[in-house]
Amino acid sequence: MAKSRNPAEAKAAKAEAKAARKAASKQRRGQLWQAFQIQRKEDKRLLPYMIGAFVLIVAASVAAGLYAGGFTMYMMIPLGIVLGALVAFIIFGRRAQKSVYRKAEGQTGAAAWALDNLRGKWRVTPGVAATGHFDAVHRVIGRPGVIFVGEGSPGRVKPLLAQEKKRTARLIGDTPIYDIIIGNGEGEVPLSKLERHLNKLPANITAKQMDSLESRLAALGTKMGPAAMPKGPLPGGAKMRGVQRTVRRR
Incomplete structure (x- = not known):
């Protein structure tokens, strides 16, 4: 029967896997930020649409929380922030995709x-x-x-x-x-x-x-x-x- 890893090896393997995950996550964030910067420069309506959607959803959530009162009021504010950020990200994704297809249209392949x-x-x-x-x-x-x-x-x-x-x-x-x-x-x-x-x-x-x-x-x-x-x-x-x-x- 094969011997199991000693604690030091197991700990090193876990640390290596964690470092790899962190590096991959950092790379994805970097690519996303780079894509956002490129799209922002090409699409002048991107930021107004993203900011407008975020502000509108947060404002609606705060208004709903104030109307409901009590504990619900405190729940609606963070919920509105999360939903606003999600919708803003969706707007970015869709406009970026549309831009990519527009550039590709008519090109060979x-x-x-x-x-x-x-x-x-x-x-x-x-x-x-x-x-x-x-x-x-x-x-x-x-x-x-x-x-x-x-x-x-x-x-x-x-x-x-x-x-x-x-x-x-x-x-x-x-x-x-x-x-x-x-x-x-x-x-x-x-x-x-x-x-x-x-x-x-x-x-x-x-x-x-x-x-x-x-x-x-x-x-x-x-x-x-x-x-x-x-x-x-x-x-x-x-x-x-x-x-x-x-x-x-x-």
């Missing part, structure tokens, strides 16, 4: 990046089809079924979507297939509303069926390697000739 950051049990395969101009189709498997998300020029993306839907339908039978084109035109879905749009689709299959679909569709492969797709949104002026040549060869 933005849809793939947005899909990789989806919350929930979505199975994403980026770049199942693409052109040399970085028009791309990404495949998503979820409770609604199979969803193809196209980004790029609609004129070039639509034939890619039709082709992928056709070859996928041969394998999956009656499972629903949806297609989405990212953009701001008629019938298109803005990048910032992509996750909301996916979550609104009806649940047609179970988690077990999702696993089965993923296995079957893996056999289809992709028409371009994952390495050929950008890892995130690329600025419009980025030099992409080398990568485009790679895509064309594939």
